[in-house]
Amino acid sequence: MSDMKIGIIGCAGRMGRMLIKQVSETAGCTVAGGTEAPGSSFLGEDLGPLAGQVKLDAVVTDDTAALFDTVDAVIDFTSPKATVQHAKLAAEKGKILVIGTTGMTNEEQAEINAAGSSGVIVQGANMSLGVNLLAQLTRKVAAILDEDFDIEVLEMHHRHKVDAPSGTALLLGKAAAEGRNVDHDAVADRGRDGITGERKRGDIGYAVLRGGNVVGDHTVMFAADNEIIEISHKAGDRAIFARGAVRAALWAKDKPAGTYDMMDVLGLGD
Numbered sequence: 001m002s003d004m005k006i007g008i009i010g011c012a013g014r015m016g017r018m019l020i021k022q023v024s025e026t027a028g029c030t031v032a033g034g035t036e037a038p039g040s041s042f043l044g045e046d047l048g049p050l051a052g053q054v055k056l057d058a059v060v061t062d063d064t065a066a067l068f069d070t071v072d073a074v075i076d077f078t079s080p081k082a083t084v085q086h087a088k089l090a091a092e093k094g095k096i097l098v099i100g101t102t103g104m105t106n107e108e109q110a111e112i113n114a115a116g117s118s119g120v121i122v123q124g125a126n127m128s129l130g131v132n133l134l135a136q137l138t139r140k141v142a143a144i145l146d147e148d149f150d151i152e153v154l155e156m157h158h159r160h161k162v163d164a165p166s167g168t169a170l171l172l173g174k175a176a177a178e179g180r181n182v183d184h185d186a187v188a189d190r191g192r193d194g195i196t197g198e199r200k201r202g203d204i205g206y207a208v209l210r211g212g213n214v215v216g217d218h219t220v221m222f223a224a225d226n227e228i229i230e231i232s233h234k235a236g237d238r239a240i241f242a243r244g245a246v247r248a249a250l251w252a253k254d255k256p257a258g259t260y261d262m263m264d265v266l267g268l269g270d
């Protein structure tokens, strides 16, 4: 069987470079191209050296539509606005798109979901096995404990991160809300400043830290009077996200059009 040809959008970014390396080192797939935004200083550069690898004889272009035409699957870790356009392209061309981008508005997310009508869309706010397991545990713990336990989601990331709370923090908060059988958006408290008043019973709170080169730390805290339960995940290297994204692309081969998540890919459902 021939290798799956994978294209990487945002290939010169922090995750893009990890993805070039991961795809090159994974059996059953090859790097078939990569794009950056028009005007990028990386246009024309060979993809291999971007990831500390030998030359691949594939250069960075800004033609995402052409990339979709020449590959079997595309992996996208860019920005919400760009990702919405790529989801539309995946739908138009009936291709696999693995989305790692976070920070979508509800409207942007709806546009991505719509692309599942004719594209194969696999989306995960966090591609690591550990975080998806943490989300399952969070849902189960939240289902057992009542509202005497205040739920807070804490996250810390590197100074370059532009969205907050992280996609992973929101994934964990949504898992907690699902466990409690409540509407996440109705109980989410996404920012406290000034005279906030007392904490509302049943709220799911978020706390965000930014600094240094932290890859991604997440804790879900269940705080009651006189006892606190914490479950945490700490990412030590972006390779864990790249590994998950490539696994998702390979998993998606021959799947019918639709929207899928990492629980589907990792087989972690209930």
Ligand SMILES: NC(=O)C1=CN([C@@H]2O[C@H](COP(=O)(O)OP(=O)(O)OC[C@H]3O[C@@H](n4cnc5c(N)ncnc54)[C@H](OP(=O)(O)O)[C@@H]3O)[C@@H](O)[C@H]2O)C=CC1
Pocket (backbone or CB within 6 Å): 009, 010, 011, 012, 013, 014, 015, 016, 035, 036, 037, 038, 040, 077, 078, 079, 082, 099, 100, 101, 102, 103, 124, 125, 126, 127, 128, 163, 167, 241
């Ligand atoms: N799901 C997961 O497991 C993970 C998700 N992420 C998410 O992935 C996203 C990217 O993170 P990260 O790699 O750190 O960010 P970077 O800023 O390092 O990389 C993003 C890259 O995408 C490029 N880009 C922007 N728009 C386009 C476009 N239209 N076409 C092609 N390339 C484009 C950027 O170029 P330029 O700099 O010129 O704008 C940049 O090179 C974030 O949303 C982050 O939260 C990150 C890690 C793990």
Ligand SMILES: O=C(O)C1=N[C@H](C(=O)O)C[C@H](O)C1
Pocket (backbone or CB within 6 Å): 102, 125, 126, 157, 161, 165, 166, 167, 168, 169, 215, 216, 217
């Ligand atoms: O921007 C990042 O770096 C990360 N983003 C994702 C998120 O928003 O949760 C995943 C990971 O934590 C790293």
